[in-house]
Amino acid sequence: MARLRDLAKKHSPLTSGHRACSGCAFPQVARQVLLAAEEPVVVVVATGCMEVATTIFPYTAWCVPWLHCAFENAASTLSGVESAYRALKKRGVIDREIRFIAFGGDGGTYDIGLQALSGALERGHRMLYVCYDNQAYMNTGIQRSGATPTYAHTTTSPVGKVIPGKLERRKDLTEIVVAHDIPYVAQSTPAHWNDLVTKVQKALAVDGPSFINVLQPCRLGWNFEADMAIELARLAADTCVWPLYEVVNGEYRLTYRPREKKPVEQWLKLQGRFRHLFLPENRHLIDEIQAETDRKWEKLLKKCGLA
Amino acid sequence: MAQKTKELMALTGNEAAAYAMKQINPDVVAAYPITPQTELMQTFAQYVADGLVDTELVAVESEHSAMSACVGAAAGGARTMTATSSQGLALMWEVLYIASGLRLPIVMSVVNRALSAPINIHGDHSDSMGARDSGWIQLWSENAQEVYDNLIQAVRIAEEVFLPVMVNLDGFIISHGVEVVETLPDDTVKEFVGERKSPYRLLDIDHPITVGALDLQDYYMEHKRSQAEAMRTAMPTILKVGKEFEGIAGRNYEAVENYRLEDAELVVVALGSTCGTAKDAIDELREEGIEAGLLKIRVFRPFPWEEIKSALGSKKAVAVMDRAEGMSAVGGPLFHEIRSCLYDLTNRPLTVNYIYGLGGRDVAIEDIKKVFYDLVSIAKLGKVEDFYRYLGVRE
Numbered sequence: 208m209a210r211l212r213d214l215a216k217k218h219s220p221l222t223s224g225h226r227a228c229s230g231c232a233f234p235q236v237a238r239q240v241l242l243a244a245e246e247p248v249v250v251v252v253a254t255g256c257m258e259v260a261t262t263i264f265p266y267t268a269w270c271v272p273w274l275h276c277a278f279e280n281a282a283s284t285l286s287g288v289e290s291a292y293r294a295l296k297k298r299g300v301i302d303r304e305i306r307f308i309a310f311g312g313d314g315g316t317y318d319i320g321l322q323a324l325s326g327a328l329e330r331g332h333r334m335l336y337v338c339y340d341n342q343a344y345m346n347t348g349i350q351r352s353g354a355t356p357t358y359a360h361t362t363t364s365p366v367g368k369v370i371p372g373k374l375e376r377r378k379d380l381t382e383i384v385v386a387h388d389i390p391y392v393a394q395s396t397p398a399h400w401n402d403l404v405t406k407v408q409k410a411l412a413v414d415g416p417s418f419i420n421v422l423q424p425c426r427l428g429w430n431f432e433a434d435m436a437i438e439l440a441r442l443a444a445d446t447c448v449w450p451l452y453e454v455v456n457g458e459y460r461l462t463y464r465p466r467e468k469k470p471v472e473q474w475l476k477l478q479g480r481f482r483h484l485f486l487p488e489n490r491h492l493i494d495e496i497q498a499e500t501d502r503k504w505e506k507l508l509k510k511c512g513l514a
Numbered sequence: 515m516a517q518k519t520k521e522l523m524a525l526t527g528n529e530a531a532a533y534a535m536k537q538i539n540p541d542v543v544a545a546y547p548i549t550p551q552t553e554l555m556q557t558f559a560q561y562v563a564d565g566l567v568d569t570e571l572v573a574v575e576s577e578h579s580a581m582s583a584c585v586g587a588a589a590g591g592a593r594t595m596t597a598t599s600s601q602g603l604a605l606m607w608e609v610l611y612i613a614s615g616l617r618l619p620i621v622m623s624v625v626n627r628a629l630s631a632p633i634n635i636h637g638d639h640s641d642s643m644g645a646r647d648s649g650w651i652q653l654w655s656e657n658a659q660e661v662y663d664n665l666i667q668a669v670r671i672a673e674e675v676f677l678p679v680m681v682n683l684d685g686f687i688i689s690h691g692v693e694v695v696e697t698l699p700d701d702t703v704k705e706f707v708g709e710r711k712s713p714y715r716l717l718d719i720d721h722p723i724t725v726g727a728l729d730l731q732d733y734y735m736e737h738k739r740s741q742a743e744a745m746r747t748a749m750p751t752i753l754k755v756g757k758e759f760e761g762i763a764g765r766n767y768e769a770v771e772n773y774r775l776e777d778a779e780l781v782v783v784a785l786g787s788t789c790g791t792a793k794d795a796i797d798e799l800r801e802e803g804i805e806a807g808l809l810k811i812r813v814f815r816p817f818p819w820e821e822i823k824s825a826l827g828s829k830k831a832v833a834v835m836d837r838a839e840g841m842s843a844v845g846g847p848l849f850h851e852i853r854s855c856l857y858d859l860t861n862r863p864l865t866v867n868y869i870y871g872l873g874g875r876d877v878a879i880e881d882i883k884k885v886f887y888d889l890v891s892i893a894k895l896g897k898v899e900d901f902y903r904y905l906g907v908r909e
Contacts, residue, residue: 247719251586262727272716275726276585276612283579287544287586287594290570292717294541294592297568301717323582326575 209404214242218270225268227260230426230433232440235397236339237310240419241271243407248306249288250274253281253315256346257339279319281309282327282336289332306411307334313354314344317380328387328416335410335417338380341425349428353378356448357499358492360480361428371483371492376499384418385454391417393453393462398440402451402462409453422449430479442474447504452511459510468504471497516700525695527688530658531597531623531681532557533695534665536567537703540621541592541710544572544583548602549635550685551625555597577602581609581620588618589725591715593669596620599685600627603641607648610678614649615741616725619672619679619710622650623665626786626837627685628873636874637685639785643838643847649741651679651748652815654785658683658693660812663765666698669707670755675748677741684787686874702762745816752813769818771810772825774800778807780889781826781863783852784835785811788870788877792835795882806886811848822855829863830893832856833885835905837871845869845902864898870905881906 220241227234233256241248249272252258258275261268276284285307295301311320316338324336343361344350351364356377360366364373385392390413395403403421410417424431424439431439443449444463448471451463472493475481484493508514517537525533531554535543545555562571572587574580580596588594598606603624613620624642628634642652653668655661661683668679683689698706714723729737749769756767773793775781782792789810799806809825809832811818826832834853836846844850849867856862868885871877885905892898 249590249716249719258726259728262724264727264729264733267724267727269724270722272719272722273724274586274589274716276582277608280579280582280609283574283582284586286572286574286579287542287583287588288590288716289586290542290544290572290583291587291590291592291594294568294570294587295590295717297570298541300591303719305717305719322575323579326579329575330572 209243209401209408211400214404217242220269220271221261222268222270225261226263227256228426230436231256232397232423232436233257233339235437236337236421236423239397239400239403240308240337240407243404244306244308244411245408246304246306246411247271248308251276251281251285251288251309253309253311253320254278255312255315257310257312259346278315280323281311281315281320283323285309285334286327286330286332289334309334309336311336311338312346313338313340313342314352317353317378325387328384328389328418331415333415335407335419338420339423340420341423341428343425343428345425345428354380357496358481358484360483366483371489381420388457389416389418390456391453393419394449395419395451396422396440396444396449398437399444399451399463406453409455428480431477435477439474439477442469442477445469446471446474446500448474448500450504450507452507459507461507461511461513471500517697518699520699521697523695523697524692525658526553526690526692527658527661527683528554528625528690529557530662530695531665531683532561533697534662535595536561537698537700538595538666538669538707539567539704540569540595542570542572542584542587542594543596544574544580544587545596545598546574546577546580546602548577548599550627550689551597551599551602551623553689554623554625577605578609581606581613584620585609585613585616585618588613588620589616590717591710591712593710594620595622597623597625599625600629600641603645604629607645610645610648610650613678617676617741617744619676621665621668621672622678622680623661624680624682625685625689626682634873635685637687638872638874639837640839642680642682643840645680646815646847649677649745650815651677651745651752652682652813653679654682654812654814655688656787656789656810658688658691658695661688662695662697663759663763663767666703666706667755667759667767671748671752673710674751674755675744677744677748682786687787698763706759706762748816749813749818767812769813770821770825771812773808773810775807775809775825777805779805779830780886780893781807781809781829781832782835782882782885783809783811783832783848785814785848786837788835788837791877791879792882795879795886798879799883799886804886804890817851819855822852823859826856826863827859828861831864831866831889833866833868833889836867836869839869839872864892866892866898866901866903868903868905875906877906
């Protein structure tokens, strides 16, 4: 169990002064993940917000070794770094313990990078892949992704006169990763710092691949006030839109159960991308989202042996 | 068992490449199977399985991931190799530019094969020709011996100039044909390639570096300029490594090879296995009294501009052989570059282009002789009527 007091004393490997939007939550995600690591880390980041906002040449916000290759290949690129580590360790060039972390957004992980992720997981590299899931292609200007929730407005699933935003369901990437039967898989949010930090420590401790899907509210794409990112992450867990759980060697465990399960409406109404749902004629769409959220929550409780 | 002396071995081109890799003993190899490269990686995987190399073999799920893993491994400081063909190289395209732009000394065998569609597994140069602007040094091999020799030299070249190198060999013709290859003792190769020394390593955790930063209008151009400069100044290193290699192997390697060229009036310019066929054709033509010669391009990137100019300067007629269709409607890629290089000369030879051997279409001695007979007519006529021609096609 991490203590905030100890974490606060650690030097943040991601400095301030980077160019993320005000109110963006990815810096919190990156900081919490990196502060959790006890050993030195090497980081690979997929093309996306995190990459463009933190490294504009000749500046860098990273105090750890850092590599960006392309959009869809953070997992395969990091698997190469990890293989180099094993080879150089074998030859005696390196004698220290190093941990390997990849960060990719939902576009770079759920969609274009899914194959590279799947391959790296199957090969069993000892590395942690963290998806910072902001539920759309935010870096290119809010286009729909496989992670975009139903009825959200994006620039490629716009709300129009006949179509109320994205019509399709969200892909459940965490479950796809679970199907790879790797030692550690989890979901978390930056609002639950202790949950996230603990999960990162567990993930880095396993001798094999691990994956954490972290919901990252995006001020621009979700359209909310600059001080609301953490609140929205908290509400996502409290409404069970984004349950916090972990799967350790195939065993499901709920890591946070809201005392009172809040209606999804409370999460939806704070975001401009769902504004259209609050027109009287769209009430049934909110009911539909609630029903789907309940269905998935019940299913998860069953997996966790809590139903 | 370690190889202690020079030995003659019966090897396919693929096996020659794999054997060179065994002696190089790279830190990381990341690869994906594709015909006709498969035998190369299978042979190497067996070396790994038998504990004959220390390599971490990363059997990735695509060529895109193969080159991505190579980028990660090479940035980490590992000596890194891979191999591919055709569609595989096409799938790597995006990452080829990243490997060279990040100045990573990755060495890759490319077993040249036609690009789809129509799908075809046989040898032509469309794959590597399409990657000619990707910032990779390109060495071309005439036979299995040159595959072996080029691959060993490629490691040294890549690590000295900080550019990736591809070693090309014609699919099936070289990759699957068994030839006698003279291999070097293990220790000789080990000593020749040495250890990779890199001033910056991602895995040097006490000296963190940021690799692959966003580079906008204010710096991108300078970085590309310096990359181009590395390519421009790579040639002396390529020649120096060739000389050193001659010292251990007794085989000479330059940017180009001149075959019976000095007194030739009519010249064929080619890459790869066709050069062997052309040499036989030239020997026969010389018997007939035709002053035929060959200019073989071994180093295609960096382009050996000066060498080509001085080799072709005084010639009457030159046929440039392209085993790839550039779809420019005015000839193949090698032709354009050779012709551009001749423009500076006061006495320019007449030039003609032949697109040939696409999708593995066979090229026999008779075909090359036909090209020379055409050159005889061109030289006699004093002009080229149609400079963009096809050889061995049904029309």
